[in-house]
Amino acid sequence: MDARRAPRAVIDPKVRKVGFFAPPEASQSGPPDPISFQLPPSSNSLSPVMIPPPCHAAENLGLHARPDATSPSAEESVAAGSYSSSSEFFHAPMSPAPSSRIVLGNGDFFHGAASSPGRGGGGKVASSFPRGGFDLTVVNDASLAIREIEKAGKGGGAMVEVKDQALNAKQKKEKTSKAERRALQEAQRAAKAAAKAEGNKASVTLASVNVKPAKAAKPPQKVDNASVAASEKRGGDRPPEKDRKKDVPQPRMQYDDKSRVEKAKRRAVVKQTEARNRVELFRHLPQYEHGSQLPDLEAKFFQLDSVHPAVYKVGLQYLSGDISGGNARCIAMLQAFQEAIKDYRIPSEKTLVRDLTAKISSYVSFLIECRPLSISMGNAIRFLKSRIAKVPLTLSESESKISLQSDIERFISEKIILANKVIVKHAVTKIRDGDVLLTYGSSSAVEMILLQAHELGKQFQVVVVDSRPKLRGKLLLRRLVEKGLSCTYAHINAVSYIMNEVTRVFIGASSVLSNGTVYSGVGTACVAMVAHAFRVPVLVCCEAYKFHERVQHDSICSNELGDPDVIATVRSREDVNHLEAWANTENLQLLNLIYDATPSDYVSMIITDYGMVPPTSVPVIVREYSREQVWI
Amino acid sequence: MWWRSASFIMDRQQNEAALKGESSPNPNPNPKISAYYETRAAHHGVVTSDWLAQAQAAIGPEPDPEPQPRPDPEKPFSVIDEFNNWRKQPHLAEAVAAIRALAAVIRWSEATTMMQLEMELKKASDSLKSWDATSISLTAGCDLFLRYVTRTSALEYEDFNSAKSRLIERADKFGEISYKARNVIAMLSQDFIFDGCTILVHGFSRVVLQVLKLAAHNNKLFRVFCTEGRPDRTGLRLANELAKLDVPVKLLIDSAVAYTMDEVDMVFVGADGVVESGGIINMMGTYQIALVAHSMNKPVYVAAESYKFARLYPLDQKDLAPAIRPIDFGVPIPSKVEVERSARDYTPPQYLTLLFTDLGVLTPSVVSDELIQLYL
Incomplete structure (x- = not known):
C-alpha cells in the first residue's frame, strides 16, 4: 500500500529470531578464522532491528579492514571517529587480551546519531552478540566487563561489536578488572554530565531501529542507564542514584537485561512469574504469567507499609483490569497520589521536596509493577514531580501539601476534563448530517463526541469496530445504544468491507508522539490504514497532556504485552480452544500486543484542546505545552 | 537551493537597499533581521519600536497614500460605513479594508476603559464578519487584527489614554503591514521565477499579478498561461493586465490544463484563505490544477498574505x-x-509546494505552526 513500509516485508520471519538464537553450529565450532568471525555466522544472525547498513558494508568492504582494526597495533584506527573517552579506554585493557576483539566502527548511520549531543550521550549502539560468542552464565564476569566496555563505548557513539569464540574467562577476568573499574568511572562521569545536561527530561528519543537489544547491548537510552547498572555493581554508589531519581519518569527498563531484572525483582512487591515462552522479538518488554499476582498481593497487604493504601488500591485495580483507558488510569493514579500526599508527614530531618519525590517514585515503581505506565501517566508524574520540586521552602508542611493537592486537582480538571470538553466542542463541528462515523475500540473522548453530537440533534450513524481479546467496543456500543444512537457493530476483520460506507473515522489515542505517530490500542493502525486507502479522513482525538516528545516509528521498541492466554483460548468456546494447554509448548510463542503505532500519513487531523491541528504540528504543541506546564 | 530561503532574500534586499544610500527616509537600523522573523516576533507579542522601524524598512520606503478619513461628528460612527469607505479603493483587499475600519473603531471610540474598548472592538468585528460570512479573508483578517492588537503589553499600561494610543499605533501598523504584504510577497517570489520559464496561473489574483508585474519589471523573460476562469472569466482580466506589461500570454480554457501541463514549469495561484492544515481555499478549479501539477511533478506555488490565515480545517x-x-x-x-x-474549492496541503506569504516562504505545514503560536 505504501512504499515506505515495503522493506519490513522483506524480512523473513525466521531472520527475526536469529538475533537472539545463536545458530547451533556457531557455538560448537572452534575459534573462527580471523576473517569470518567478524561476520555474523550467517546473514540470518542479523536481527532485523539491528540496522543492517553498517554490517552489510562490513560484509562487503570491511573484510580486510576489520581484522586490521583488531590487531593491537592499530589502535588509532580503532579509535577513529569515537570519542576520546572510549578510545582511551580501549588502549590499555584490550591489547593484552588478544583473544577478545573489539571493533569500533562508525557507520554513516551513527554519524548522524552521534552528532546530536545532549541526548543522553547521543550514541546509538547496535551490537550483534550471538550467544555463540559467550556462554554468558559461565563467563559471567567477563561478560559483565564487556558490558561495561560497551557502556563506555556508547558514550562515544561508537558501534561496538563484541564477538569472540575463544574467550578465556579466567584470563579475561584478570585482565579486565582494571578495565572494569575504569569503565565504571567513565560511565559515571558520563552519566553525571548527561544528567546535568538533560535536567528533568523524561525520556530519550529512541531511535526505533536499534532498540531491540541483543543480550549485552544496552538500548541507547540515557547514559544513566549505564550509571544505574554501574552503581548496581558497586553496591552503594550514591551520587548517580540520586541523579537518576531526579530524572522522572525512570528510563524504561529493558527486560532482557538480566542484572537489572534481577535487581528489580529483589525490590519488587508484586511477585510476578515470568512467562516461560517469551516472544523473542519482544524480550525487552516484561512478559509475565498473568493471573498469579493478585492473590499474592492481597495476602501481602499488611506487610507493605511503604505503599499508601490508596496507591495500593489503584495498583490492584490496574492489575485486575478494573481500571483501563488512558484517562481513567491517569485520573485514578493522580487521585491516589492526592490521598497519599494528604496523609503524608515529613519525617524528621528530611525536607519535603526530597522525601516526597522519593516517596512518589516508590509509588510509581509499585504501579509499574502492577502494569506498565502509559505515556500520559508518565507526563502526569512528570508534572507532579516538577510541582513538588518547585514547592517553596518557606511554606509550612500543611500549606505545601494543600498547594500540591490543588495542583493535582487542577491538572485533572484542566488537562483532562476540560480538555475533553474542548475536544468535544471542536470535533462536533466536523460531524454533519448523514455522516457514518467509524470508531475503533473504546475511547472516552470519542464517546463524549458521539453523545454530544447526538444531543445536538445531528443525524448520523455509528460503526463500532471491535477486536478480540478485549472487546472493549461492546461497552461503548452498549452505552451508545442506550442513548438511542443508531449503531453498527463489526469486528476488525470486516473493516475493509465497511469502510466503503464510512465518511469519518474517529479514534482515540494513548499518546501522540512528536513525529505525528499516534500510539494507540492495537488495531488502530490497521483501521487508519484502511481508512486512508479508502480516502476517509481519520480524526484522532487526544488531549494535549498525552503528547510526548519521543519519536517512534514502529510498535516494537516500546509496547506493552498482555496476557497471552486470552488469545490462545476463548472462554466458553470449547470447540475453538485447540490450544488449551499449549501455552507452555516450546515452539509456540503467543503475542498479545496492547498498543501499536499509526504513522502520521494516515492521520488527517488531530483534535486536541488547542484546536484541530495537522499531525505535523504536534512538536509545536509539545513545545508550547511543556512551557505552559512550567507556568501552572 | 539554499539561496532561495526567505530570510536570505530579505537580507539581500535590505542590504542592497542599505547600500543604495542613507538617503532613504527610513533606513533599516538592523539589516540582519528578516521580515519573517520580525513578523514572528510580532506574533509572539514582543513588539518594540525597533521592530516597527525594521518592518517599515523591510517593506520599503513607500509613503502611505491613504487619506485619513474624517468622521462626521454629527453622525454616529458605524464600522460598516467606514469599511465601505475603505473598500472603494480598488487595490485594497477586503481584509485590509476591514483592518483599517477596525483601526478607526479604536481611534474614534469613546470607551473609557480597556474592557469597554475591547468589547466595542469585538462587536465591530462581529458586525464586519456578518457583513460577508462567506469571505474567509475578511473573517480571518478581523480575528488576526483582534489578536494582534489586544495581545500586547500595551494592556498593562496603567493610563488608559496611553494604552489606547498604543493600540492605535499597533492597529495602524498592522494595517500598513497588511497593506504592503503584497509587495513583500512579490519580492520574495522573484527568485523562483527564472528566465525562460512558463507559469500557469488560475483566475485573477492581485498578489499573483503583483508578482508577475515585479518579475516583468525586473526584466525576467517568462511566459504566462492564463486559464479562462469560468464563469466570471477572471482569467481574461489577468491576461489583459499582463498584455499591458508586454508579457507573452496564452489563454487556455479551464479544461485544457492537463493538456498544457507538460509545457508548464510552475503553477502560481492566489488564495481566498489559507487553512490550518496548510491547504488553501481558492477559486473553483485550483484543486484540479494542483492535482494535475502534482501528478506531473510541477511545483505549485501559492501567493497569499498572512491575514488570510484562517482557523479552519x-x-x-x-x-x-x-x-x-x-x-x-x-x-x-x-x-x-x-x-x-x-465558487471555490479546497486544495489539500500535499498538493502544494510552497506558500509565499509576508511571513516568508513557507511550507504548508508551517501555516499551522504560525496559527498555533498566534492563537494559543
Whole structure:
C-alpha cells in the first residue's frame, strides 16, 4: 500500500529470531578464522532491528579492514571517529587480551546519531552478540566487563561489536578488572554530565531501529542507564542514584537485561512469574504469567507499609483490569497520589521536596509493577514531580501539601476534563448530517463526541469496530445504544468491507508522539490504514497532556504485552480452544500486543484542546505545552 | 537551493537597499533581521519600536497614500460605513479594508476603559464578519487584527489614554503591514521565477499579478498561461493586465490544463484563505490544477498574505460553507438539471509546494505552526 513500509516485508520471519538464537553450529565450532568471525555466522544472525547498513558494508568492504582494526597495533584506527573517552579506554585493557576483539566502527548511520549531543550521550549502539560468542552464565564476569566496555563505548557513539569464540574467562577476568573499574568511572562521569545536561527530561528519543537489544547491548537510552547498572555493581554508589531519581519518569527498563531484572525483582512487591515462552522479538518488554499476582498481593497487604493504601488500591485495580483507558488510569493514579500526599508527614530531618519525590517514585515503581505506565501517566508524574520540586521552602508542611493537592486537582480538571470538553466542542463541528462515523475500540473522548453530537440533534450513524481479546467496543456500543444512537457493530476483520460506507473515522489515542505517530490500542493502525486507502479522513482525538516528545516509528521498541492466554483460548468456546494447554509448548510463542503505532500519513487531523491541528504540528504543541506546564 | 530561503532574500534586499544610500527616509537600523522573523516576533507579542522601524524598512520606503478619513461628528460612527469607505479603493483587499475600519473603531471610540474598548472592538468585528460570512479573508483578517492588537503589553499600561494610543499605533501598523504584504510577497517570489520559464496561473489574483508585474519589471523573460476562469472569466482580466506589461500570454480554457501541463514549469495561484492544515481555499478549479501539477511533478506555488490565515480545517471539499455564485451557461438549463454553483474549492496541503506569504516562504505545514503560536 505504501512504499515506505515495503522493506519490513522483506524480512523473513525466521531472520527475526536469529538475533537472539545463536545458530547451533556457531557455538560448537572452534575459534573462527580471523576473517569470518567478524561476520555474523550467517546473514540470518542479523536481527532485523539491528540496522543492517553498517554490517552489510562490513560484509562487503570491511573484510580486510576489520581484522586490521583488531590487531593491537592499530589502535588509532580503532579509535577513529569515537570519542576520546572510549578510545582511551580501549588502549590499555584490550591489547593484552588478544583473544577478545573489539571493533569500533562508525557507520554513516551513527554519524548522524552521534552528532546530536545532549541526548543522553547521543550514541546509538547496535551490537550483534550471538550467544555463540559467550556462554554468558559461565563467563559471567567477563561478560559483565564487556558490558561495561560497551557502556563506555556508547558514550562515544561508537558501534561496538563484541564477538569472540575463544574467550578465556579466567584470563579475561584478570585482565579486565582494571578495565572494569575504569569503565565504571567513565560511565559515571558520563552519566553525571548527561544528567546535568538533560535536567528533568523524561525520556530519550529512541531511535526505533536499534532498540531491540541483543543480550549485552544496552538500548541507547540515557547514559544513566549505564550509571544505574554501574552503581548496581558497586553496591552503594550514591551520587548517580540520586541523579537518576531526579530524572522522572525512570528510563524504561529493558527486560532482557538480566542484572537489572534481577535487581528489580529483589525490590519488587508484586511477585510476578515470568512467562516461560517469551516472544523473542519482544524480550525487552516484561512478559509475565498473568493471573498469579493478585492473590499474592492481597495476602501481602499488611506487610507493605511503604505503599499508601490508596496507591495500593489503584495498583490492584490496574492489575485486575478494573481500571483501563488512558484517562481513567491517569485520573485514578493522580487521585491516589492526592490521598497519599494528604496523609503524608515529613519525617524528621528530611525536607519535603526530597522525601516526597522519593516517596512518589516508590509509588510509581509499585504501579509499574502492577502494569506498565502509559505515556500520559508518565507526563502526569512528570508534572507532579516538577510541582513538588518547585514547592517553596518557606511554606509550612500543611500549606505545601494543600498547594500540591490543588495542583493535582487542577491538572485533572484542566488537562483532562476540560480538555475533553474542548475536544468535544471542536470535533462536533466536523460531524454533519448523514455522516457514518467509524470508531475503533473504546475511547472516552470519542464517546463524549458521539453523545454530544447526538444531543445536538445531528443525524448520523455509528460503526463500532471491535477486536478480540478485549472487546472493549461492546461497552461503548452498549452505552451508545442506550442513548438511542443508531449503531453498527463489526469486528476488525470486516473493516475493509465497511469502510466503503464510512465518511469519518474517529479514534482515540494513548499518546501522540512528536513525529505525528499516534500510539494507540492495537488495531488502530490497521483501521487508519484502511481508512486512508479508502480516502476517509481519520480524526484522532487526544488531549494535549498525552503528547510526548519521543519519536517512534514502529510498535516494537516500546509496547506493552498482555496476557497471552486470552488469545490462545476463548472462554466458553470449547470447540475453538485447540490450544488449551499449549501455552507452555516450546515452539509456540503467543503475542498479545496492547498498543501499536499509526504513522502520521494516515492521520488527517488531530483534535486536541488547542484546536484541530495537522499531525505535523504536534512538536509545536509539545513545545508550547511543556512551557505552559512550567507556568501552572 | 539554499539561496532561495526567505530570510536570505530579505537580507539581500535590505542590504542592497542599505547600500543604495542613507538617503532613504527610513533606513533599516538592523539589516540582519528578516521580515519573517520580525513578523514572528510580532506574533509572539514582543513588539518594540525597533521592530516597527525594521518592518517599515523591510517593506520599503513607500509613503502611505491613504487619506485619513474624517468622521462626521454629527453622525454616529458605524464600522460598516467606514469599511465601505475603505473598500472603494480598488487595490485594497477586503481584509485590509476591514483592518483599517477596525483601526478607526479604536481611534474614534469613546470607551473609557480597556474592557469597554475591547468589547466595542469585538462587536465591530462581529458586525464586519456578518457583513460577508462567506469571505474567509475578511473573517480571518478581523480575528488576526483582534489578536494582534489586544495581545500586547500595551494592556498593562496603567493610563488608559496611553494604552489606547498604543493600540492605535499597533492597529495602524498592522494595517500598513497588511497593506504592503503584497509587495513583500512579490519580492520574495522573484527568485523562483527564472528566465525562460512558463507559469500557469488560475483566475485573477492581485498578489499573483503583483508578482508577475515585479518579475516583468525586473526584466525576467517568462511566459504566462492564463486559464479562462469560468464563469466570471477572471482569467481574461489577468491576461489583459499582463498584455499591458508586454508579457507573452496564452489563454487556455479551464479544461485544457492537463493538456498544457507538460509545457508548464510552475503553477502560481492566489488564495481566498489559507487553512490550518496548510491547504488553501481558492477559486473553483485550483484543486484540479494542483492535482494535475502534482501528478506531473510541477511545483505549485501559492501567493497569499498572512491575514488570510484562517482557523479552519476542512477535511474534504464539502466541509466548508459554500460560496454560491450564479453561473451563466448561455443556454437555458432545464429546471430538473442541477447546477454546481460553489465558487471555490479546497486544495489539500500535499498538493502544494510552497506558500509565499509576508511571513516568508513557507511550507504548508508551517501555516499551522504560525496559527498555533498566534492563537494559543
